[in-house]
Amino acid sequence: MKLSNNVMSMQFSPIRKFNGYAFDAKKKGKKVYHLNIGQPDISTPPAFLEAVKNFDETVLAYAESGGDTKLIEAVIQYFNRFGAKIETEDILITNGGSEALQMVFSCILDPGDQVMMAEPFYTNYHTFIAAAGGEIAPITTTAEEGYFYADPVKLEKAYTENCKAIAIVNPGNPTGCTLSEADIQVICDFAVKHDLWIVADEVYREFVYDGGKMNTFAKYPAIADRLIIVDSVSKRFSACGARVGFVLTKNKDMQDGLMKIAQGRLCCPTLEMLGAAALYELPGEYFNETRTEYEQRRDCVYRELMKIPGIVCQKPGGAFYIMAKLPVESTDDFLVWLLTEFDDGGETVMYAPAEGFYATPGLGKSEIRIAYILKQEDLVRAIELIRLGLEKYKAEGHR
Ligand SMILES: Cc1ncc(COP(=O)(O)O)c(C=O)c1O
Known part of the structure; x- marks a missing residue:
């Protein structure tokens, strides 16, 4: 049976398509820091x-x-x-x-x-x-x-x-x-x-x-x-x-x-x-606290990312995402490696690889999207895991 050309032209979401690897990593007892999905941890107003x-x-x-x-x-x-x-x-x-x-x-x-x-x-x-x-x-x-x-x-x-x-x-x-x-x-x-x-x-x-x-x-x-x-x-x-x-x-x-x-x-x-x-119906002031929280997280993620040698990254002005270019050929491959081969003290990290965020073929292969939707201490650790992972990935001869 044949599917429509429309659906055949679609892709699986790069935000979710590696969830299976994360699931397996967790089954093996690893803790995975999720930076891949824009699911805020801030409480929904009562x-x-x-x-x-x-x-x-x-x-x-x-x-x-x-x-x-x-x-x-x-x-x-x-x-x-x-x-x-x-x-x-x-x-x-x-x-x-x-x-x-x-x-x-x-x-x-x-x-x-x-x-x-x-x-x-x-x-x-x-x-x-x-x-x-x-x-x-x-x-x-x-x-x-x-x-x-x-x-x-x-x-x-x-x-x-x-x-x-x-x-x-x-x-x-x-x-x-x-x-x-x-x-x-x-x-x-x-x-x-x-x-x-x-x-x-x-x-x-x-x-x-x-x-x-x-x-x-x-x-x-x-x-x-x-x-x-x-x-x-x-x-x-x-x-x-x-x-x-x-x-x-x-x-x-x-x-x-x-x-x-x-x-x-x-x-x-x-x-x-x-x-x-x-x-x-909530007053406009409701947003002040959330905005301050996200702004502090943005500063924290940016500061930690800039410690990674070879990274290209600009400090964004809004939303709760940051893009970064890593010194690897494929952030898809690096992510699979992070979830299957790597851990530091039983912990690893998941981001969204950015190729699927582009329409032009070949672009975004070295980029990632990070959603800063975790507490600052978790963000610091998650970015540290990317840095440690990169060091080991390169030391093993991956490009
Ligand atoms: C830019 C943008 N538009 C739309 C949506 C869809 O959001 P929802 O369907 O949850 O309202 C999202 C979700 O991440 C988004 O980032």
């Missing part, structure tokens, strides 16, 4: 579970396809903080940011259409875009340049006539790159010039460091009709298992397209939407 516990209906019924009214209202109030005026019909609640992205690309793309994206990018965009029949037109960035892409020359170089959209993740996963207001303006002008949709994935909006300003594309009225914002409670409120996200767009045709798909999948989970509404 308001979520309290709201779920207070549910007092006798039937757990289907919700509206567009989402629970209370949640939509809470999201609108949240956006008021940024001076963005959002109406009820502009929001469609989804099963996480992941479903939001799948729906959006299904609405935008026909077979062969392209989406511009800075590479390295959040690897699951490969899957979302391929599932909709599309391809990525990569804006290639490098570790040496700090993965910066909001540059008109770079954008023009990546553009092709098949491009229908430009997708932006700000702050960036996996690079942690953050855009200034001037950078956002460059992207808006470019999108208007080439008549592109702007898909702005802002799931890390609050995680901006060094006193940097939180930004949202929702503040730019000139692009309102081509703008699609994707958002989620997963990272913002450390509630990945809730599976609640949303799409925000003022484009009426897009709203209709999204609603057709939303009605086909009926609705999002009723209880989780109640919990998510309580999260969006």
Whole structure:
């Protein structure tokens, strides 16, 4: 039996595809420090579970396809903080940011259409875009340049006539790159010039460091009709298992397209939407503590990484990821070796190898993505394990 060309063109996620090796290592009694997945260890605010516990209906019924009214209202109030005026019909609640992205690309793309994206990018965009029949037109960035892409020359170089959209993740996963207001303006002008949709994935909006300003594309009225914002409670409120996200767009045709798909999948989970509404009702100060914690972790990881001879790494301005180029030919091979051959005092480490975060074949083979979602003492040890592993790997003659 034959599978579709779409699914055959997809890859397994580099964030999860080595889990089997980690599982075996743990079965053998090794402790594995996980830096591979963006699963925060920060506690989910108790308001979520309290709201779920207070549910007092006798039937757990289907919700509206567009989402629970209370949640939509809470999201609108949240956006008021940024001076963005959002109406009820502009929001469609989804099963996480992941479903939001799948729906959006299904609405935008026909077979062969392209989406511009800075590479390295959040690897699951490969899957979302391929599932909709599309391809990525990569804006290639490098570790040496700090993965910066909001540059008109770079954008023009990546553009092709098949491009229908430009997708932006700000702050960036996996690079942690953050855009200034001037950078956002460059992207808006470019999108208007080439008549592109702007898909702005802002799931890390609050995680901006060094006193940097939180930004949202929702503040730019000139692009309102081509703008699609994707958002989620997963990272913002450390509630990945809730599976609640949303799409925000003022484009009426897009709203209709999204609603057709939303009605086909009926609705999002009723209880989780109640919990998510309580999260969006939390005051803006809620983020201060989390932001400080992540900023300290970023400083810690960067400091420890810079102790590794031959590493190329820039200090990122946001999200909770850092990319690093290691002095090895293949970070896939090095990771398998770390999980199968190596330990220091019964401990080893797992990162996400970065090749799968690129669209251009051959790029990213020496790079890794680290999610700094552990306590600082664990981060120090995990990076030490990468350093010790590298020393031994090289001493054994691997390249
Ligand atoms: C940039 C980005 N967008 C979207 C998602 C999807 O998140 P979720 O489906 O949990 O909302 C993730 C998850 O890691 C992400 O990093």
